[in-house]
Amino acid sequence: xxxxxxxxxxxxxxxxxxxxxxxxxxxxxxxxxxxxxxxxxxxxxxxxxxxxxxxxxxxxxxxxxxxxxxxxxxxxxxxxxxxxxxxxxxxxxxxxxxxxxxxxxxxxxxxxxxxxxxxxxxxxxxxxxxxxxxxxxxxxxxxxxxxxxxxxxxxxxxxxxxxxxxxxxxxxxxxxxxxxxxxxxxxxxxxxxxxxxxxxxxxxxxxxxxxxxxxxxxxxxxxxxxxxxxxxxxxxxxxxxxxxxxxxxxxxxxxxxxxxxxxxxxxxxxxxxxxxxxxxxxxxxxxxxxxxxxxxxxxxxxxxxxxxxxxxxxxxxxxxxxxxxxxxxxxxxxxxxxxxxxxxxxxxxxxxxxxxxxxxxxxxxxxxxxxxxxxxxxxxxxxxxxxxxxxxxxxxxxxxxxxxxxxxxxxxxxxxxxxxxxxxxxxxxxxxxxxxxxxxxxxxxxxxxxxxxxxxxxxxxxxxxxxxxxxxxxxxxxxxxxxxxxxxxxxxxxxxxxxxxxxxxxxxxxxxxxxxxxxxxxxxxxxxxxxxxxxxxxxxxxxxxxxxxxxxxxxxxxxxxxxxxxxxx
Amino acid sequence: xxxxxxxxxxxxxxxxxxxxxxxxxxxxxxxxxxxxxxxxxxxxxxxxxxxxxxxxxxxxxxxxxxxxxxxxxxxxxxxxxxxxxxxxxxxxxxxxxxxxxxxxxxxxxxxxxxxxxxxxxxxxxxxxxxxxxxxxxxxxxxxxxxxxxxxxxxxxxxxxxxxxxxxxxxxxxxxxxxxxxxxxxxxxxxxxxxxxxxxxxxxxxxxxxxxxxxxxxxxxxxxxxxxxxxxxxxxxxxxxxxxxxxxxxxxxxxxxxxxxxxxxxxxxxxxxxxxxxxxxxxxxxxxxxxxxxxxxxxxxxxxxxxxxxxxxxxxxxxxxxxxxxxxxx
Numbered sequence: 057x058x059x060x061x062x063x064x065x066x067x068x069x070x071x072x073x074x075x076x077x078x079x080x081x082x083x084x085x086x087x088x089x090x091x092x093x094x095x096x097x098x099x100x101x102x103x104x105x106x107x108x109x110x111x112x113x114x115x116x117x118x119x120x121x122x123x124x125x126x127x128x129x130x131x132x133x134x135x136x137x138x139x140x141x142x143x144x145x146x147x148x149x150x151x152x153x154x155x156x157x158x159x160x161x162x163x164x165x166x167x168x169x170x171x172x173x174x175x176x177x178x179x180x181x182x183x184x185x186x187x188x189x190x191x192x193x194x195x196x197x198x199x200x201x202x203x204x205x206x207x208x209x210x211x212x213x214x215x216x217x218x219x220x221x222x223x224x225x226x227x228x229x230x231x232x233x234x235x236x237x238x239x240x241x242x243x244x245x246x247x248x249x250x251x252x253x254x255x256x257x258x259x260x261x262x263x264x265x266x267x268x269x270x271x272x273x274x275x276x277x278x279x280x281x282x283x284x285x286x287x288x289x290x291x292x293x294x295x296x297x298x299x300x301x302x303x304x305x306x307x308x309x310x311x312x313x314x315x316x317x318x319x320x321x322x323x324x325x326x327x328x329x330x331x332x333x334x335x336x337x338x339x340x341x342x343x344x345x346x347x348x349x350x351x352x353x354x355x356x357x358x359x360x361x362x363x364x365x366x367x368x369x370x371x372x373x374x375x376x377x378x379x380x381x382x383x384x385x386x387x388x389x390x391x392x393x394x395x396x397x398x399x400x401x402x403x404x405x406x407x408x409x410x411x412x413x414x415x416x417x418x419x420x421x422x423x424x425x426x427x428x429x430x431x432x433x434x435x436x437x438x439x440x441x442x443x444x445x446x447x448x449x450x451x452x453x454x455x456x457x458x459x460x461x462x463x464x465x466x467x468x469x470x471x472x473x474x475x476x477x478x479x480x481x482x483x484x485x486x487x488x489x490x491x492x493x494x495x496x497x498x499x500x501x502x503x504x505x506x507x508x509x510x511x512x513x514x515x516x517x518x519x520x521x522x523x524x525x526x527x528x529x530x531x532x533x534x535x536x537x538x539x540x541x542x543x544x545x546x547x548x549x550x551x552x553x554x555x556x557x558x559x560x561x562x563x564x565x566x567x568x569x570x571x572x573x574x575x576x577x578x579x580x581x582x583x584x585x586x587x588x589x590x591x592x593x594x595x596x597x598x599x600x601x602x603x604x605x606x607x608x609x610x611x612x613x614x615x616x617x618x619x620x621x622x623x624x625x
Numbered sequence: 626x627x628x629x630x631x632x633x634x635x636x637x638x639x640x641x642x643x644x645x646x647x648x649x650x651x652x653x654x655x656x657x658x659x660x661x662x663x664x665x666x667x668x669x670x671x672x673x674x675x676x677x678x679x680x681x682x683x684x685x686x687x688x689x690x691x692x693x694x695x696x697x698x699x700x701x702x703x704x705x706x707x708x709x710x711x712x713x714x715x716x717x718x719x720x721x722x723x724x725x726x727x728x729x730x731x732x733x734x735x736x737x738x739x740x741x742x743x744x745x746x747x748x749x750x751x752x753x754x755x756x757x758x759x760x761x762x763x764x765x766x767x768x769x770x771x772x773x774x775x776x777x778x779x780x781x782x783x784x785x786x787x788x789x790x791x792x793x794x795x796x797x798x799x800x801x802x803x804x805x806x807x808x809x810x811x812x813x814x815x816x817x818x819x820x821x822x823x824x825x826x827x828x829x830x831x832x833x834x835x836x837x838x839x840x841x842x843x844x845x846x847x848x849x850x851x852x853x854x855x856x857x858x859x860x861x862x863x864x865x866x867x868x869x870x871x872x873x874x875x876x877x878x879x880x881x882x883x884x885x886x887x888x889x890x891x892x893x894x895x896x897x898x899x900x901x902x903x904x905x906x907x908x909x910x911x912x913x914x915x916x917x918x919x920x921x922x923x924x925x926x927x928x929x930x931x932x933x934x935x936x937x938x939x940x941x942x943x944x945x946x947x948x949x950x951x952x953x954x
Contacts, residue, residue: 127840151846159843166834166841174835175933176856185852186842220932233838240843 072143074244074276075101075124080137080147082116082123082300090135093119095300097137101276103243106267108279108287108308110323111297112531113502117280118167120297121246124278125162126154142243159186163237163275165247165266169229169254173221179232180205180217186239200239208235209265226395227258234266244276252282255394255558260602263290282531284320285327285604288312296320326533328561330605338564339543341585342387347569350382350418351520351552352406352439357415357425359401359576375401376412377576383520388546388553390563390584392599393573399556402573403522406554407441408432420519437467440513444525446505450497456483456508457493463515482511485548486541503534507541514545520552527562539565561603564588572596633924637917644913645703645906649696652902659688662900663712686710699906708907713899718907721892726911728798729881729888733873735804736811740869743812744819748858751820752827753850764824770817775876779810779883796885807884811876815869822862830858860931867920874912 077099083090094116101107109117122128123139126146134147142161146154158164166172174182183201192200198217205213208231221229230250237245247266251259267290270277281287287294288308295305296319303317312330315321324330359376376398383389391399404410406417408424417425420438427435440463443449450459460482461475470478480490486507497505506526513521523542527535543566545551557563563570564584571581572595580593591597660682664670674682683689686709687698702709708718744767751763786806787795794803830836831854839853840846878890885891889908896904928934 125841127837155843155845157843158841162841164838164841166838168834171834172838174839174853174857176860176931177853185839185844189843222933236838236842 073100074103075099075141077139078137080123080139081135082119082132083135084131085133086131093300097302099295101244101278103276104274106270106277106279106290106292107295108281108291109295109297110281110284110287112282112533115297116300117297118248121248121278121280125158125164125246159189159240159242161243163240163242163245165233165237165245165250167249167252169226169233172233173229175221179219179221183235183239186236190240204235204238207238207269226254227262230254230262242275244278245270246278248280256602257394257598283327283604284323285330289604289607296323323533326536327605328565336560336564336588336600336603338584338588340568342568342583343585348384348386351385351420352383352554353418354379354381354406355416356380357405357412357417359405360413375576379578381571381578381581383552383554385552386550387568388555388566390555390557390567390570391573392557392560392563392570394558397573398576399573400524403524403556407439407522437516438518439520439522440516440518441522441524442509442513442526445529446502446509449509450505452497455494455496459508460512460515463512467516469516478515482514485514485545486511502530503537506530506538520554523553523555525557528559535562542566560588560599633921637921640917641913645700645910648906648909649699652905653692655900659686659712659902703910709903711904712901718903721904722889722907722911725887725889725892728886729877729890732804732807732877732888735808736815736873737870739808740812740816740819744816744823747820748823748827751824752831767817767820770813773813775810775814775879776883778813779880782806782810798887807880807886810880811873814876815872819862819865819869822865823858826861827854827858830854856930863923863927863930867923870919871916874915
């Protein structure tokens with residue numbers, strides 16, 4: 057099945073490459089016009105090698121992966137070049153020729169585990185299907201399914217195999233998808249942004265597990281990611297792509313240590329974990345400064361969801377248990393923790409969208425816990441929210457201007473002309489041209505949409521912005537731009553932020569103070585500079601360990617090679 | 626689960642009651658004189674009767690009562706399955722319906738099964754075929770089918786299959802053979818509607834990431850289509866099923882007239898034309914009951930088809946959205 061490998065799991069030099077792509081052009085045909093997505097790509101993957109392809113959205117990295125497995129979306133086709141996989145030419149190959157490759161030679165771990173599994177079939181059956189394709193029959197199938205689930209790190213495989221995908225968490229679903237990819241005993245696994253939809257801690261566990269598995273079984277891995285830090289931590293070779301072309305490739309140490317291209321340098325600078333040599337370096341140190349008056353204070357806030365409440369199932373009965381935190385005026389307070397720790401519930405209570413079971417919420421000197429909807433309305437001008445997913449947060453039928461002025465219309469602020477001027481001013485503040493006023497959200501990129509969402513939140517001139525994972529859905533390089541915009545707006549307008557995130561590297565870039573949450577409680581709090589450099593809670597430590605870029609940090613720490621300009625360390 | 630079913634049955638009863646009441650009110654507002662109608666049917670001129678005789682007749686049929694009194698009589702009667710006497714045909718309404726409902730149900734059921742099979746098959750092929758010309762042709766077929774007027778199709782079918790080939794009878798209610806042409810006529814519309822929804826749904830489903838997962842396993846296209854796409858694509862169409870079955874009943878009114886079949890449809894048409902209020906009321910109630918029943922069955926079928934929906938303890942329908950925010954492992 058797998059080629060006999062030397063002891064260290066690495067192939068002997070000169071072995072036949074598993075994947076050999078030469079001069080590959082891939083384009084998408086639309087209305088008789090072919091838009092190139094990949095241009096003149098050369099890529100080689102040896103048996104047992106881990107190759108990471110890094111690039112922003114639209115760089116052609118996913119198209120490359122799809123071309124390798126012959127699963128280009130409708131309209132996509134290979135227009136030139138060759139892609140030989142395990143001795144089979146896939147460029148121009150028929151479905152019949154490609155099918156034996158899929159599953160048996162190349163396994164795929166898709167991008168979003170939430171939608172990667174058939175919702176109407178049991179998990180076990182979906183894995184079993186792939187096992188049966190190898191000709192396994194009878195009770196052996198079930199046994200192998202359980203073994204695969206075990207290998208993929210799924211606890212209680214007997215129980216899980218009988219469940220449907222919606223009964224599993226995102227992390228577990230991704231592990232099931234890994235089990236499916238393993239089921240065909242492939243020589244290569246393509247992992248297409250396998251964890252970008254997951255928490256950092258889950259991301260780290262799953263990627264560590266996956267790389268461990270492929271090393272153990274001598275499988276090659278093609279890891280597609282937008283995060284250079286994730287790639288650098290795991291790959292034998294990093295390939296940086298931009299606009300369908302390879303910008304540069306090589307050993308991650310060389311790429312990170314002495315990047316030849318400007319673009320690679322930008323990517324390094326954008327990855328918060330890499331920018332400081334893989335260490336968390338808080339941007340703001342407020343340890344010795346007196347805290348300003350708080351604009352928002354939560355004291356002993358608890359929330360209990362009643363039996364039968366749909367939200368109860370997410371995590372236990374007590375969603376929040378005595379949460380106390382405060383956001384100092386003009387500063388950023390971060391709320392961090394894994395999914396389901398109560399961050400979003402806290403945010404909803406702070407906004408007055410949800411009533412706490414007990415405790416007090418004071419916004420700008422007014423107690424809002426227990427206020428009626430009507431009583432809350434005047435206070436809505438003071439606090440606004442920016443959501444996680446900019447693709448879902450804007451009404452697709454509204455123009456940008458309509459979206460931005462909507463809060464003003466709802467609150468009856470200003471007249472037609474005043475609102476138009478305000479919209480222009482707001483767009484200017486978020487660094488978008490005024491010509492965008494009449495555009496629709498679909499014409500904008502993710503980062504631009506998030507800028508619009510920020511502009512909309514700023515429209516009623518609030519003092520406090522609640523930022524619910526505002527950059528988690530964005531590419532690393534775009535993340536950095538949005539974070540810089542938020543910091544600039546804070547200085548310019550004197551805003552206060554409550555910043556919810558699971559990514560400590562991002563938090564370090566923007567926050568002054570932080571509360572770490574776990575299972576509905578605040579387990580640690582204080583200035584970021586204190587908490588991140590000297591964590592007391594194991595939960596905080598785990599979150600810090602999950603920040604990508606650690607392997608790089610280890611290299612830098614060993615001092616064997618000077619990887620980065622040592623300004624951060 | 627039991628609680629859910631009890632709730633749904635109660636809902637169904639309310640719907641039935643509302644249908645009955647609304648129909649009664651509309652019919653009451655019609656400017657028809659039931660006594661005159663009945664006398665007309667018996668060949669007697671109203672003027673030949675004395676005022677006392679007319680009053681006696683009105684009293685016999687309960688027509689001298691107030692609207693609420695009449696409504697109460699009708700409602701309690703309907704609850705015991707008694708819709709009163711037909712005004713134009715000398716028989717109880719229930720008996721008239723009873724004689725004909727079998728024919729209509731057979732026609733509806735045949736048409737429903739036929740549209741299900743044809744619609745599903747067409748959608749399946751239209752999304753599976755790879756030869757582009759055929760694919761386009763198949764996927765345009767439903768809009769063509771839905772836009773043909775039914776009476777025209779019926780006449781074409783009669784002309785060809787009855788008069789030229791002599792395969793099926795052109796008219797009548799005798800035997801299963803007589804059902805074929807009317808059923809084909811009805812299912813042309815309903816199968817087209819079903820196929821249109823299914824094709825859209827298939828196209829949507831085939832774009833889902835889990836289809837890519839299935840293909841990446843190395844499954845053949847037919848396995849992906851059948852095992853992964855079909856069930857998921859069918860889900861939105863299931864909701865349509867209740868409406869479609871209802872449609873086959875209403876369509877039978879048109880079709881039964883063209884094929885001169887002795888069914889509920891024709892009875893309804895005659896009753897409306899002759900303003901036979903009790904018959905119309907009876908038919909509307911029975912049809913509403915059928916409709917409600919079919920939709921109840923469809924709703925109960927849903928959780929069997931889609932494991933994400935469960936009619937849980939509290940009767941709350943849990944949608945996948947409720948579990949979007951998941952806990953990590």
